[in-house]
Amino acid sequence: MLIGRESELAEIDNALAAGRSGSGRILLLEGAVGCGRSELTETVAERATAAGALVLRAIATEGERELELGVIAQLAACAADREPGLAPAPAPSLAARVEAMQAFCTAVQRLSASAPVVVCVDDLHHADELSRRYLLHLARRSRAQRLVLVLSESIHACSDDPVFRTELLRLPNFRRMRLERLDRTAVAEALRGSADEAAAGALADASGGSPLLLRALLEEYRATGRTEPSPSGPFGQAVIACLHRCPTATRQVVEALAVLGELATAELAGRLLDVAQAAVTRELAGLDAAGFTADAQVRHPAARAAVLDWMDPEARGSLHRTAAALAQRRGLPARAVAAQLLAAGGPMPEWAPPVLCAAAEQLLAEGAVDRAVACLDLAFRGSTDEEQRSRFRIRIAAAAGRTDPGAAERHLTEPLRLLRDGRLDTDGLVPLARLLTVQGRIDEAVEVMERLTPVPPPPGAAGRPARSRRLDPLDGLTAFPQWAEAGSPVALWRVPEYTPGSGATATVEKFLRGVNLTDGTLPSVAQAVRCLLHGDDPASAATWSQVFQAEAARSGAVGWEALFTALNAEARLCQGDLVAAEQGARAALALLPEGPEGVDSLFAAGVTATLVRAQTALARHDDAARELSRAQPDSLAGSMPGLAYLRARAQHHLAVNRFHAALGDFLDIGRTMRRWGVDRPLLLPWRTGAAEALLRLGEVGQAARFVADQLASADARHPKVSGTTLRLQAALSEPKERQALLTRAVEDLRRCGDRYELALALDDFGQVLKERGDTGRAEIVLRRAWHLARECGAETLHDQVLNRPAQLEERPPAPTAGLAGSEPGAALSDSERRVAILAVHGCTNREIAVKLFITVSTVEQHLTRVYRKLDISGRQALPMALGAAV
Numbered sequence: 001m002l003i004g005r006e007s008e009l010a011e012i013d014n015a016l017a018a019g020r021s022g023s024g025r026i027l028l029l030e031g032a033v034g035c036g037r038s039e040l041t042e043t044v045a046e047r048a049t050a051a052g053a054l055v056l057r058a059i060a061t062e063g064e065r066e067l068e069l070g071v072i073a074q075l076a077a078c079a080a081d082r083e084p085g086l087a088p089a090p091a092p093s094l095a096a097r098v099e100a101m102q103a104f105c106t107a108v109q110r111l112s113a114s115a116p117v118v119v120c121v122d123d124l125h126h127a128d129e130l131s132r133r134y135l136l137h138l139a140r141r142s143r144a145q146r147l148v149l150v151l152s153e154s155i156h157a158c159s160d161d162p163v164f165r166t167e168l169l170r171l172p173n174f175r176r177m178r179l180e181r182l183d184r185t186a187v188a189e190a191l192r193g194s195a196d197e198a199a200a201g202a203l204a205d206a207s208g209g210s211p212l213l214l215r216a217l218l219e220e221y222r223a224t225g226r227t228e229p230s231p232s233g234p235f236g237q238a239v240i241a242c243l244h245r246c247p248t249a250t251r252q253v254v255e256a257l258a259v260l261g262e263l264a265t266a267e268l269a270g271r272l273l274d275v276a277q278a279a280v281t282r283e284l285a286g287l288d289a290a291g292f293t294a295d296a297q298v299r300h301p302a303a304r305a306a307v308l309d310w311m312d313p314e315a316r317g318s319l320h321r322t323a324a325a326l327a328q329r330r331g332l333p334a335r336a337v338a339a340q341l342l343a344a345g346g347p348m349p350e351w352a353p354p355v356l357c358a359a360a361e362q363l364l365a366e367g368a369v370d371r372a373v374a375c376l377d378l379a380f381r382g383s384t385d386e387e388q389r390s391r392f393r394i395r396i397a398a399a400a401g402r403t404d405p406g407a408a409e410r411h412l413t414e415p416l417r418l419l420r421d422g423r424l425d426t427d428g429l430v431p432l433a434r435l436l437t438v439q440g441r442i443d444e445a446v447e448v449m450e451r452l453t454p455v456p457p458p459p460g461a462a463g464r465p466a467r468s469r470r471l472d473p474l475d476g477l478t479a480f481p482q483w484a485e486a487g488s489p490v491a492l493w494r495v496p497e498y499t500p501g502s503g504a505t506a507t508v509e510k511f512l513r514g515v516n517l518t519d520g521t522l523p524s525v526a527q528a529v530r531c532l533l534h535g536d537d538p539a540s541a542a543t544w545s546q547v548f549q550a551e552a553a554r555s556g557a558v559g560w561e562a563l564f565t566a567l568n569a570e571a572r573l574c575q576g577d578l579v580a581a582e583q584g585a586r587a588a589l590a591l592l593p594e595g596p597e598g599v600d601s602l603f604a605a606g607v608t609a610t611l612v613r614a615q616t617a618l619a620r621h622d623d624a625a626r627e628l629s630r631a632q633p634d635s636l637a638g639s640m641p642g643l644a645y646l647r648a649r650a651q652h653h654l655a656v657n658r659f660h661a662a663l664g665d666f667l668d669i670g671r672t673m674r675r676w677g678v679d680r681p682l683l684l685p686w687r688t689g690a691a692e693a694l695l696r697l698g699e700v701g702q703a704a705r706f707v708a709d710q711l712a713s714a715d716a717r718h719p720k721v722s723g724t725t726l727r728l729q730a731a732l733s734e735p736k737e738r739q740a741l742l743t744r745a746v747e748d749l750r751r752c753g754d755r756y757e758l759a760l761a762l763d764d765f766g767q768v769l770k771e772r773g774d775t776g777r778a779e780i781v782l783r784r785a786w787h788l789a790r791e792c793g794a795e796t797l798h799d800q801v802l803n804r805p806a807q808l809e810e811r812p813p814a815p816t817a818g819l820a821g822s823e824p825g826a827a828l829s830d831s832e833r834r835v836a837i838l839a840v841h842g843c844t845n846r847e848i849a850v851k852l853f854i855t856v857s858t859v860e861q862h863l864t865r866v867y868r869k870l871d872i873s874g875r876q877a878l879p880m881a882l883g884a885a886v
Contacts (some may be wrong), residue, residue, distance in 0.1 A: 005040065008177055011762035012044055015148050015175065016051060020116045024142035024173055029152045030180030032290030033250075034212035034666070037152040040179065042120045045149045048118040054079065054111055056119045060126035062247070071131035072104065073120060082175060088134070094833050097130075099136040112146040123245070124153045132164050136393050142171050144602030148305070155567060181209030181291045194218055195227075204229035206235070208291025208299045213238050225315035230301040240734050242292065243307070249275075253283040256296050258307040259319045259343075263327060263336055263581075264297045272323055322343035324352075338375045348382030353392075358381075360399065364519065367555045369402040370600035385737055387425050390415040394431045398519065401438075404593055406601030409439055419448060426452070432861035433473030438490045438523050439602055441861075442676055445489035449473060479511050479524035482533070491679045493528055493640050495534040498682055498718040505537045512544050517551045522560060533574060534682050536718065539753060562591035566607045569614075575719075575756030578614050579793035585611035605632050606641030607646035616648070616655045624652045641683055643669050650689055654696070662694035681725075682715040688728050700839045704732050720757065723748030727761045730768075737860035738768045759788035759797060765842070780875055823841040827869045835862040840878050 015025035027044075031037045045055045058074035069088045076087040085107040091097035112116050121135065122128065139149055168174050182190065187204040190211075195218070203221060207214035208227060216238035229235035243251050256269040266284055270277040287293040300303040308316060324340035328351065338359030341352055355378035363372035373396055376788060380392035397411035412456055415432050418424040424432070429448055436445035452473075477492050496504045508528045515521050525548060532541035545568035552560035569584025588607045606762075609629050615624040628649055636642040650665035669686040675678040681687065687706040694703035707729045715721045726745035730738040741767040749758040766782035769775075789797040828836060838848045845859045852859075866872060 005036065005179075005207065008040060008179065009043070011114040012040070012047070012150075012174065015150075016044070016048055016053070016118070019118065019148035020053070022144065022146050022492060024145045024149075026139050026142060026149045026171060026312070027151065028174070028176045029150065030155055030176060031178060032155055032181070032210075032286050034210040034246050034291075034292070035179045036211045036785070037179055038122050039119050039211070041150055041152045042672035044118065044148075044418075045120050046281055048116070048148070051116075053116040053118045054082075055112075056108075056117065057122075058120070058129075059122045062126045065126055065128055067402055068130050069134070071127045072134045075119060075121075075455075077333075079111060083090065083111050085590070086111070086749070103133055103591055104140050105141050106132055106350055108146060108147065110224060116148070118150065119150045120150045120152075120402060120688045122152045124151045126246075129336075133658060136164055136167055139171060139174075143171070150229045150648070155285055155289060157377060163624045177553070181289065182207075182211060182214065183209065190214060191218065195221060199227050206300050206302070208294070210242075210291040212242065212372075213291065221537065229300070231302045231305035231309060235302055236309075238305045239292075240310050243310070249279065250283050250286065253280055254298070254307055255291060255316075256280075256286065257296065257317065258304045258311075259316065259323055259340075260297075261339070262297070263323065263340075264333065266296050267294070267849050268323075271326055272319060276656045291498040317344045321346075321349070322744070323494055325349070328355065333362070335362045338363075340379075342371075342374055342378060345378075349376065353379040353383055353388070357395065358563060359394075363495075364402075367557070369557065371401060373399050373403075385766050386418065386437075387423065387428065390418050391422055391428050391431075393433060394428060397435055399561050403517075403559045404602035405439075406592060407564065408435070408559070409601050409603070409635070412436065412439075416444065419451065424451075426645055426796070432471045433489070434477060437474060437477060437492055439633055440493065440606070440640030440642075441602065441638065442493075442640060444635065445473075445852070449489065476520070478527055479515075479521075480507075482529070482578060488677060490640075492523055492677045494678060495531050495680065495683055498715055500536075500717065500723075504535055505532060505540065508532055509533075509540065509544070512547075517555070517557075517560065519550055521565075526563060526567065529564070529571075533567065533571050536752070538571045538574035542568055542575065545571060558591050562603070562607075564593065566610065567601075569607070570610050573614055573751055576757065576759070576792045577618050578756060582614040585594075585614065598610060600631055600633055602633055602635060602639055602641045605645045609641070609644035612648035613651055616652050616792055617792070617845065619655070619682065619794070621652065621656055622854065624648075625656075628652060629747045643672060647684060647686070647689070650693075651882065654689070654693060657696075659693045659696045663690055663697070674803075680715055681710050681713055681721045682718055685721060685724065688725055691728055691732075695728075700732060704729075707732060718752070719748035720752035720754055723752060723754075724757055725758075727764060730764060735768070735771065738817060739765075739772065742768055746842075755788050756792045756794060759785045759792060759794065762788065762842070763797070769842075776875060777842055780840065780878070784841055784868050828866060832862050832866050832869075835859055836866045836878060839863060839866075 010487060012727045014029065015027055028038055029072035031039050043059060048055050049564075050780070052083040056078040057527075058071045060071050064070045072088045072440060078809055082368065085103060088104060089096075089100045093099045108117055108119075119135075119138070124135075127135075127173060132498050135151070138147075140300075142149060164515065184204055187207065187209060188200055189592050191200040191214075199221065202213065203217045207217050208229070213235065216234040217227075219228055219234045221227060222229075222366070224233075243254060246254070248495050251268060252273055254271045257264045260268060260272065267277050270280045273280070284296055285294060291299065291452035292303070293299055298307065315437070320340045320343040324344060327337045328341060334355050337355050341356060356375040360372040364371075376392055376399060377397045380396065383389050383392060393411050400411060401408035410433065412435060412585070415424055419429075419432070429451055431656045433445050433452075436442075436448060474489065474491060475488070480496070496502070498504075508531050512525065512528050515581040517524060517525060529541050529545050529548070532538065532544065540552075545564045545651050549561055549564035549568060552558075552564060565584055566588040569581050569588060572578075572584055573581035589604060589611070592601075608630070612627050613687050614619070614622045617629070632645070636645060646665045646669050650662045653665065654658070666686045666689040669684060670679070670690065673684065673686065687710040691703040691706040691710075694700075694706070707725055710721070710725045711718065711729070713721075716725065723745045724873060725742050726748065730741035732746065742761060743767040745761045746758065746765055750760050762781050765787055766778045769778035769781060785797075788797075834852060835848055836849060843851065845856050845863075848859045849856045863875075866878075870877075870879070874876065
């Protein structure tokens with residue numbers, strides 16, 4: 001790559017011309033490694049050969065430096081057939097050596113009589129001492145000869161022969177040419193037509209102006225289309241080629257700089273190598289000239305990686321450990337020291353674990369979770385104390401939860417084993433209890449808390465574990481202490497008592513608007529979303545879970561992203577959006593690491609529960625059974641995700657007519673919730689599930705008692721709890737009572753926003769109306785149930801409504817004369833539309849009048865105008881699309 005070398009080429013051409021005319025020239029090409037000395041020397045040889053000159057060539061190497069007259073022997077071999085006397089003769093004495101030099105010069109002169117002679121010696125700095133003396137002897141006699149000497153030398157090499165260079169400088173026909181790095185203009189010229197402007201700039205910066213590195217970068221760019229080079233590609237290979245041509249001292253400095261990375265300075269590199277700073281500074285000057293380094297650091301990360309990969313692993317590790325010790329003694333940041341320890345691997349010094357822990361905290365604050373976990377894991381592996389190792393495990397678990405909830409659970413296995421063996425100290429109990437609580441492992445959290453200094457439980461807290469006066473593992477876990485029962489691990493999973501108009505939703509949303517997602521706030525944020533989910537606003541839960549899902553994704557916290565994706569799926573399920581719930585649950589599982597370790601976790605079990613419930617409602621029973629057949633962790637029992645999993649499995653059992661199995665699961669849920677003191681239908685309505693299983697088994701009396709118990713709870717004020725319970729109570733009641741119960745159930749479920757449960761209630765309500773002979777109204781209600789089932793994606797329910805889907809699907813659309821291209825009801829006034837919507841939902845004229853605070857006569861007048869405007873005959877022909885407004 002000779003772009004930007006015009007002046008040097010002109011000088012070479014002048015020298016060759018002078019040599020042909022009998023005026024010998026001596027050219028010394030100086031430059032850093034990779035700056036094109038060898039290429040320019042090759043160009044001299046090619047041009048000289050093309051002009052008819054005899055070219056004698058030699059390349060000196062570091063390995064042959066001790067080979068006496070090695071370079072001269074190479075030159076002699078080039079003309080062995082034309083001038084045998086050119087070969088060096090043995091010289092046992094100084095006089096004989098002088099005679100041999102003179103014989104060599106005479107032989108070259110004889111060769112130049114028939115054609116100009118051009119002697120090219122590359123990498124002269126590696127030449128043996130005697131060869132240099134021969135060349136100097138020839139140079140002194142070159143002035144009146146048809147002879148050109150072209151010598152190439154690296155500025156990296158510190159010459160140990162000052163006489164040679166001094167003597168050359170004294171010769172009048174000597175010229176020294178310094179080859180510099182390519183400037184940006186020359187680089188742009190070299191890349192013209194090969195890369196666009198942006199790519200050319202990136203390649204120029206990466207090469208540092210080195211022709212050799214630029215050529216390799218361009219080769220890699222043409223092959224891959226990427227400007228970012230690979231340490232193992234042509235660029236990395238060119239870097240190693242440069243190092244091979246450097247002296248040992250230069251290579252050692254490059255290795256030290258690569259090991260130090262961002263910490264690199266000339267002074268620190270000198271201390272790392274135990275050499276004088278002046279020596280490092282001298283080597284850096286050459287490396288800077290080569291474009292290899294800048295500001296005492298390897299210029300490009302790919303070059304640094306190539307150097308580190310090339311180094312001997314044991315030597316590299318030793319340098320990293322020394323660098324870590326230097327950084328520690330100088331008081332550099334813990335993360336800088338930890339970076340060296342991580343790179344070193346192997347045995348850790350005694351002072352390392354605390355530094356690694358401090359670095360992990362800094363890295364977690366910056367969102368570098370993987371690096372933080374790596375630091376803690378190295379501290380764990382470097383510790384020999386079993387209790388200390390367990391504390392490291394707990395800290396690793398806390399950090400790993402950001403990216404892998406399953407890993408966070410598995411890291412607690414060893415601390416729990418030590419706890420049960422009585423070998424976990426108090427310092428490890430509190431963080432362990434907190435983590436277990438956050439993961440929903442209630443029984444295990446209680447087990448840990450019981451090991452703290454016990455005090456008697458407060459009055460009215462029978463069955464609750466004793467707590468420590470000094471240490472409360474649950475401090476700070478909840479943002480809503482007024483809704484939690486102090487000292488209970490399930491406090492984090494509680495929801496507030498439901499009271500219409502209590503302002504609980506506003507309190508939660510105010511908290512969520514002002515909080516950032518961090519390790520400390522994550523449990524409270526998740527609890528807040530669950531409060532919305534199980535309260536009266538699952539739509540807000542869906543919105544806020546999406547907000548924090550996006551925030552987690554931006555910070556790279558995949559585990560947190562999976563958590564809020566799962567909460568969003570559950571919120572969709574609570575709204576009756578079955579398809580979105582299934583898709584969301586699958587998306588949450590997809591964020592977990594692949595393999596059994598990523599799936600076999602409590603968190604995955606909780607997400608699977610949402611997936612199975614959605615699949616069961618969608619009548620995809622084979623899919624649900626397949627999910628339930630997967631292996632589950634041993635800690636599933638006694639955990640909040642375990643209860644969710646039992647609920648999903650029980651609902652699947654109900655759907656496939658395994659009623660005894662369903663009843664057993666629902667009763668297990670009830671026992672656990674009672675034991676934990678969280679027996680809340682709003683959180684998990686196990687009684688209605690048990691009642692439905694008992695009803696299917698013919699145990700009507702038992703089923704009625706469960707339903708009555710649920711209606712007697714405080715949560716029965718919640719419209720969803722009330723609506724679903726009343727629907728089941730209707731199935732247990734006499735026919736004459738069912739209509740009133742289902743009317744109330746439909747009203748409650750409309751208010752709670754669960755379209756799937758509303759469709760079920762409307763289906764039951766329509767059947768009751770049909771049995772009572774109110775067929776017109778029954779058809780309207782059933783058509784609404786049919787449409788809702790289709791919106792939810794519940795195709796089986798959709799097809800089973802009235803057991804006559806064909807009549808519903810094939811009914812010709814109601815004529816809408818004069819409304820072509822308009823939305824149904826576009827011609828209606830607001831008052832007429834409100835009346836029509838309630839009529840579509842199956843309300844009687846009197847019920848519409850009560851709801852809208854108008855007279856029955858006014859309702860009849862509005863409906864008459866609606867029929868006329870829509871050109872239909874009556875209620876049964878009302879467009880169902882009007883009902884979508886509610």
